[in-house]
Amino acid sequence: MSISEKTISKLRVLADAAKYDASCASSGSTKRDSRDGKGVGSVEGMGICHAYAPDGRCISLLKILLTNSCIFDCAYCINRSSSSVERARFTPREVADLTLNFYKRNYIEGLFLSSGIIRSPDYTMEQIVEVARILREEYDFRGYIHLKTIPEAAPELIEAAGRHADRVSINVELPSRKSLKALAPEKDRDGIEGAMAKMRERIDAFKADKTRRARKPLFAPGGQSTQMIIGADDEKDASVLRTATDLYNRHRLRRVYYSAYSPIPDAKPGMPAQKPPLVREHRLYQADWLTRFYGFQPDEIISTMENGMLDLATDPKLVWALKNQGFFPIDVNRATKEQLLRIPGVGTKGVAKIIAARRHGALRYDDLARIAASIRKISPFVTTPDWRPTSLLDSGALEARMRKPAEQQDLFAVAA
Incomplete structure (x- = not known):
């Protein structure tokens, strides 16, 4: 017709x-x-x-x-x-x-x-x-x-x-x-x-x-x-x-x-x-996702905001991690699911892969690199039997390395 x-x-x-x-x-x-x-x-x-x-x-x-x-x-x-x-x-x-x-x-x-x-x-x-x-x-x-x-x-x-x-x-x-x-x-x-x-x-x-x-x-x-x-x-x-x-x-x-x-x-x-900025809309989706699927409480995210606004340059999970350095590094072989979900750069699927893989033996750094979507994002926040960050978040260098211009951000990184 x-x-x-x-x-x-x-x-x-x-x-x-x-x-x-x-x-x-x-x-x-x-x-x-x-x-x-x-x-x-x-x-x-x-x-x-x-x-x-x-x-x-x-x-x-x-x-x-x-x-x-x-x-x-x-x-x-x-x-x-x-x-x-x-x-x-x-x-x-x-x-x-x-x-x-x-x-x-x-x-x-x-x-x-x-x-x-x-x-x-x-x-x-x-x-x-x-x-x-x-x-x-x-x-x-x-x-x-x-x-x-x-x-x-x-x-x-x-x-x-x-x-x-x-x-x-x-x-x-x-x-x-x-x-x-x-x-x-x-x-x-x-x-x-x-x-x-x-x-x-x-x-x-x-x-x-x-x-x-x-x-x-x-x-x-x-x-x-x-x-x-x-x-x-x-x-x-x-x-x-x-x-x-x-x-x-x-x-x-x-x-x-x-x-x-x-x-x-x-x-x-x-x-x-x-x-x-369209990225503001996206940051709200990321924060929304964290509260629904990653175990974050809304007040945890709100407490990291400047003047009540999300950071446009950085995703809210990374912002939380940078403001809560005492929570890291996390031992990927011993951490609970809830702890793993707090690691920047790790999504729900990545957490499921880590939990499944460690049933067959302790994960080493190379194993994590094969599982993770971006070992570069994860490595400052985790430990394995053969890896430990030398200096965790002790300066602005890591924050600068982890941040990218808003227009380069992966719009679905949090939901991956």
Whole structure:
């Protein structure tokens, strides 16, 4: 089935408008700037982005908005009601047909759908759910679906989204209530978190219900995620990390995404004229990863910050190590998993390899060099039977050697 020029024209507008939602994308993507009018967001091809399915597979998604028209006037959003951007709108049937068309051509494996608010939150949520209903019930679509839900919508509509989607998102938007009230007065933090809580309860109820499980449809098996915009307000990284930790603990989110604010045309007075460094977004992802998978407490990372901000030149695990020299060096043959995870340059996979390898005998320096991704990073922090650092962190020389310019940093070093 061919795609009409009219549909392509809408797709160009609505795929570009979706680029500012990071809720299905990984960090380290192309820089975003709303003012250049170029490209289709952080995507490869028109509206196609990479995301991760609940089973860990990297998949391609059609990432679009149902419409970029909106009755809300959020100061940080290019699609706000007072913006002069070009507008477009798909019908639910058009989105479903486009998704199926791309799927059959093997361009994508699923759909990420969001929308501006049209008429009312309930009406918009009905339209979003209708796309998923058509795909699942009429087209028997088995691909991945991620729906952005609208917290102001009726609870039954948000629940309907969970019945059809693999994952749902409810965006918290900004790190603090103060910023949300100032920049998005139509939105309410209590309402946002209330919707998150109800979704969490429904997901938990499904997991707990073992009766007739084989015949029951899945309910948001990929859980829920959220997004915080970084740099639109004056909130520090410490505040962002505390907010994320609170959301993880109370709502059991699968992921908090951090999206660097992008300056927009016709910006409202008081909005930043410059975008924050993209590496700030990345450092927050690294800090987030450390608290979730490496055993770090948020306060451990926050205590290493200068003026509440993460170091842009150095990843937060190395910063912690340099400020906690008494913890090192670590004997790789005797250390616990928790201790090994604190070593700069060692990721979760590297720790698993070290633990597996030492079951067969004591690891020597050459063994560690074969296992580790970067023995250069690890060697100042570890000991083996034939290796011990001669002078551990006794000057700024090691810090200078370990640091690299921000633009040269491996964006996925912490998660390796």
